[in-house]
Amino acid sequence: MQRIFEFLIGLLFGLGLILSGMSNPAKVLGFLDLAGNWDPSLAFVMGGAILVGLVAFQVARKRTQTFLGGALKLPNRTDIDKRLVIGSLTFGVGWGLAGFCPGPALVSLGSGQPKAVIFVIAMVVGMGVYELLNRKAN
Numbered sequence: 001m002q003r004i005f006e007f008l009i010g011l012l013f014g015l016g017l018i019l020s021g022m023s024n025p026a027k028v029l030g031f032l033d034l035a036g037n038w039d040p041s042l043a044f045v046m047g048g049a050i051l052v053g054l055v056a057f058q059v060a061r062k063r064t065q066t067f068l069g070g071a072l073k074l075p076n077r078t079d080i081d082k083r084l085v086i087g088s089l090t091f092g093v094g095w096g097l098a099g100f101c102p103g104p105a106l107v108s109l110g111s112g113q114p115k116a117v118i119f120v121i122a123m124v125v126g127m128g129v130y131e132l133l134n135r136k137a138n
Helices: 004-020 025-034 041-061 083-098 101-111 114-137
Strands: none
Touching: 004 025, 004 101, 025 041, 025 083, 083 101
């Protein structure tokens, strides 16, 4: 039963990405083009996501289990360290260059966009490099 819920939630998330325009790299790049032909529509999508996230975290802080009965583990770190800054910069540069972030890239991959194929391959390679470097550091 849990796998069915996971599938349905993932499907809902993917549909939300498609309907909001987040899986369209041209729309994302238009949003990021502050000095050119700026498209502010994704600001409303992000604002809505932030509001939903704020409510969800308030509810989650009062719980010890997920709605499906699993253990609920929330992040507890609040410090800003070098790894967070480098990861954020890497994410932002990739988003700005390609117009994709991981979720929308996977949705676009499913629709057969060639640019998404390249992005997802680069993303998987980047994750592999991170794992190798992280293992060597520990």
